[in-house]
Every structure is written in C-alpha cells, then in structure tokens.
Amino acid sequence: VVVGAGPAGCMAAKKLAEGGAEVLLCEEHRSVGFPVQCTGLLSQRALDECEVSDACIVRPLKRARIYAPSGGCLCIGDERTRAYCVDRRILDGEMARNAVRAGARLLLGAHIRAVRPHYEGVVVEGVYDGKPLSLDARVCIVAEGVGGRITRSLGLGGVKKVLSGVQLEVPYSPPDEEGVELFLGGWAPGLFGWAVPSHGGQARIGLAMEPGLSQTSPHEHLMRMMREHPALKEHLASPHTSLGFVLGGIPMGTPERTSADGVMVVGDAAGHVKPTTGGGVYMGVRCAKMAAEVALMALDDGDTSAGTLAAYDRAWRGEVGKELSVGLRLQEFFSGLSDGQLDEIVAALAKPEVVHVINEHGDMEKPIELARRIASKLGMSMLPILKALLFR
Template structure:
C-alpha cells in the first residue's frame, strides 16, 4: 500500500522525495510538481504522472537535495542528482516551468553536445550557419564555417523538455513556490523556508543548490558574493513576423549610438519571423524601439514586420562571482555569473556548472558530508574548466566596448581586409571563445588591426 494519501493503485510505491504529509492527485502536465512512481513489480513503471500539492498539515519535508529555480542550470543539476538515485526537489516560483522566458534562444550545437542534450524537433524553431557583424558605418563581416553552427529554440518548450527529462530521472518539480529564505545552522545551509499554498514550509536538505537566476538574493543573504549591478545590463527583444531576413544568418549590430556597451541582434526563426533585440547599459527598450524605426539597416528589414510579443530580461557582462559554495550550499548558472560576457549567453556555461554541481552534490549526499571542504570540489572543477574561457571573453567584451564608433569601423574593416575570419573558421567555437581569442592574438595581422583601431579608444568605464 502506498504510504501517501493518493488516488493511484495500492500497488505503487513512492520513489521521490520524502513527502508523507502530501496530498497527491493525477495530472498530465508539470505545474505544481510531480513525483515519479513505480509499480509493486520490480523494474516496472507506470506511465502516470502525479502532481504534489501541500496539504494543510504539511510543515516540514526532508530531501537529499533542494534546487532553487527551474531554469536550465537548475534542471540539469537536478537531473544529474536524480540520475544517481538521490531524492531531489526543484522549487520554481512561477506557475509554469519556462515561463516567462527571457532568452534569445540561440544555442550552439557544440554546446548542446557538451551538455549531452539532443532537443526534440518540436523545441527547435530554426538552425543557423553563420553570423554577420555590422560596424556602425554599415560595413559588415561574415563569420561562417561552412556548416550549421547553432539552433534557435523556443525557450518555453526547451525548459519544459528539460523538466520532463528531470522528472523521468525521478526528480520532483514543484512550481508556484516562493523560497523565502535559506535556513542555516552552525554556519551551514540546511535547507530552505518556502511559502506554499499560503503555508510556511521548511524543506530540509543535505545540499541546497541556488539556481535562482541573476538576482542572487538568497546566496547573498548568507554572505556569498553577488553579481555587481554594473555587470547587469537591461535587455529587451520583440518577436516579429513579416521581416525581410536571411533565415540562415544571425545579425549583430555594434555602435554607441545603437547599443552602448553591447549590441543589437536579429535572430531568425524562419518564414519571416525573427527576434529583434538589444542590450545596453541603460534604456534598452526605448533604444530598441528607436533602432527598429530609424536604424538604416535594421529598419529596412522590418518595413512590413508586425510585433507578436515583447520580452524583457537581463544580460550579464562580467566575471563569475568569486565564491560559489559554502557548507551546505552551491551556486550555479546566472546566480554565479556563469555566462559568456561577449554575448550574454548563459545556457551552456550554466548547464556545465549545473552538471558539475549535481555530481558534487550527489557525492556529498552519498558520503553524508556537505561541508565546505566537500562542496569546494565544485568550484575547483568549474574554475579549471571554464574560468580561463570566461576571463578571455570578459576582456574581449571590455575591449570592444572601449572603442568609439570610428574604432569599431576600423576594426571590422581591417578584420575583413586582413582575412582574420580565417582564424575563426579554423578555430572558432561559439561557447569556448577564449580559444578563438587566443588564436587571433597569436596572429600578427590581429595586432595590426588592433593597433589601427587603438587610435579610437574612448573608454566608457
């Protein structure tokens, strides 16, 4: 007989979180969280999904691990822990996983391969083979390697697919849950305090993983460093239809009059649909609207376009925080600043950090040791793998932002005339850009281009 009060057949037994005081009922979608079930016969599973809701009696729950946030980093962390047969609960504050979405949705095929992900076709909206970079003057540089390099995904469907994958590994996902605070004891994080259906709930855990996103409020509350506000740029994008764009080509527009500190973009979705966006150090939405109306190139592509929806968000352009762990807690994804400063993309690096965190947390659970010494293995691993890449991209972003518009024009012109794209074709990687940057700096022609553009350095910082 099931030890839960639920409406499934008496033969099933619970294999998810310790939730003796939960009221369970069937549901077909991931909304309020589900725990997987197995039948009484060894190795046989049901195809039923059950949603987990708090009852009025529920006050305290115990888990091996709790993940705060159901973005890609949090879901990959949870999948990694659950795949090692540990009990993990993912707590998501929004009613649905993946909504609202804040991302342009451009993911490299090489990055997805690193993460071990093969998104289903219903998640993928388009594939792209190249990028065209525009200088303020309108001169452009085509960067391509002769093959498809990336996919454009619907982030709502992508995140929901990652959630389904985590549930299939026996993770529990509970939505509509506000994590109010991290609970500590003797200097260690021992779980979270949440607000669920109007009731305060204590969820204890051996390891807690903070994947809350760019706010970093919770990890900051226990003394870990937070992302500095100067590394957070507001971003906004519109999805449009009827645009005159190349479906195989991502476009990036640089210039201080267009997007000071960052760039504007057009990402094709196919059949004349596109995401047109911009990030800058201030006023991103009004800047985007002005660009869509008046930019000499972008506006021409949108003459017959109509807006389907608008999406706001935050782009991170700094380095990761200096410490991402303490006793009982690790920090992953955007909350830890795991992004590419050159593009603001965080899915791949966040996912890598999540998988490393998941392995570290699973080992800590197995050893019943969530001390700082044990969880410090997480930081050692991600720093060894990613920090050099992130530093190179951060310095490149700072350098690009220091050029005036004339300097950017000079840089694009010389890169084209000196065939610097040959190095990109040979060594380019959308995610591990540090390797490409090192290859460019080793090329004497790059120094010629940089020295020529250096006449127009005008730091903004």
C-alpha cells in the same frame, strides 16, 4: 533541494536524481520556461550539453553579418550549421521532464525565500500554495537566475554587473534566412543588438546594453535601432507589430564564492554567462553538472560542509574561470571604444584570411580561443586594435 527550474536547475536536479539522490526541484512559477527571457540562440554544443531532443529547434543558422557602427559588414559562416534558434519554453519543459524522469520531484508554484545552514545540512524556507513551506535538506543547489537574492543573502556576494536585455519578435524579411545579424556600437552601448530569424517571416530583434553607459532606456535604444539602423529598417515589415516581448537582465562577473555550508549556486545566479555574448545556457548547464557531481560525492561522504563543497568552486574556475575573466575584460574594453574605433576593428576582421580563421575555428562557446587565433593571424595589422587600446 534545487531552487529554480531553468536550464541550470533542471540539469542539476536530473544529475542528482540519476546519481541516486532524493531531489525536490522548486519553481516559483506555475509552469516551466515562462516567462521567456532569452533569444534562444544556442550552439550544437549547448544543445548536447542540455541533453535534449531537437524538438525545441525553430531553425538552423549558418552565417552571421556583423555590422560596424558606420554600416560596414563582416560576413562570416558558410553552409555548415553553426547554431540554432530554439524555443526556450520547449527546451526548459523538456529539461524539467528529463529531471522528473530521472526521479526528481517538481514542485511548481513554490517560491523559496531563504536557505539557512542547519545541523549537517540546510533548511529551505518559502511559500507554497499560500502556506509556509519548510524543507530540511542535506544540500541545496540555488539556480535562481539573475536576481540572485538568495545568493546574496547567503553572504556569497553578487555578480559584478547586470546588463539590460530587451527584445521583440516582429515580422521581418531577413537578408539571409539562415543568418543572424549583429549591430555594434552606440545602438547598444556595452554589448550589441541582434536580429535572429525565428519562425517563417519573423525575427527576434533585440539588444543588450549597460544601463550606465546611456541616459536612454534599453527599450528606447531598441526602438531607435529598429527605426533607424540602415540594415534593419529596410527589412522590417512593421516595427510596431510585436508578436512577443522579452525583458531581462544578463549577469556579468561571478560572485566571490559559489558555495557555502550545504549550498552551491549555479547558472546566472553564479554569473556563469559569457561576457562577450551574454549567452548563459551552455555554461550554466555545464557548471550545474559539476555542482551535482560534487554534491553526490559530498552526500556519499556524509560531509556537505563549505570545505567539501568548495570543490565545486575549484572545478568551474578550472574549466571556465579564464573564459569568464578574460571575457569580462574584453567586454569592458569593447564598451570603452568609440564607434570609429569599432569601425576600424570590423574592417581589420573583414580581411579574407581572418574570415577564414573565423570560419574554421569559430566556436560560440569558446570566443576567447577564437580571439587568440585572430590576434596571431592579424599580426601587424592588429595596429588599429592596439591603437584603440592605447588611445581610448
């Protein structure tokens, strides 16, 4: 049984079915991909990992303008496509269809409440069509998203913290129709704000922030950013006309364990989200494939005990563990900086030789590798950053 038909759950179900397992994919909503809780900014690598067509692509994106709190701008990118704005409803729908085509059964409107270890497997309990649902399974992959209720009830621990994300889709004339804009500093304490061009004349404008770092609600922060940010307000046709609203949590930090007897946890529920950007589709899907592979081996061996399934913990920690832990330290470091310190860092990064490194080696899915290259390029001019580190 797979719980949750988001990208991570759909991919786990697809890979299990392709491997010959009998799979039931349970989704609490009556349709897949709704409500949307995402900006839909995905790299080519993420789309490839999702194994989908280009039907979900709204527009290609080539450049980024990163605004320092005081308004200074770091412009990166060129004529190469670096990312896509996608429609998550179409993406998730196609991923669910792919799972079904591979042989998985999809049960919509099935809300799972508990997963309990049972002799040589698990019992998955919930409600379907107003009636109690009880399923015996050899393995359950929990892909329940950021809520993580089942994960915590299994005693696996929770993610370290959850950032608040809020976004509006509004009429907007961007300065660059093929570029995203990011807004650093007090506009969105703890992460950043963004404007991502979507359908013609529209953009997804939002922010993610750490609620504990401000007394003001994320929604009020967003309204203030749209009203007052010098780079944003002049391109907004009408800040009060909203064509779409997104509200959701972004998990950071992984639970202590992501496997137990008969159970593995994937995606947002496992904290598989890049802490430096809040993007979770690529890593969630990548790790879901690892979980499916371990499940298939365990089913083959007839041993789905915690000891065997711990191979999944080891696999994802080996591949993305460092990206996640270093990313979390970076996110915490940047959250502690003042607007003045962020201004200095953006100014240091705007040097042509650094922009060249970013353009040549920038990879949305590997921000830590890029940070390492930038640090070695900056050398002595890292001083403002070091100063910020020492005196924050």
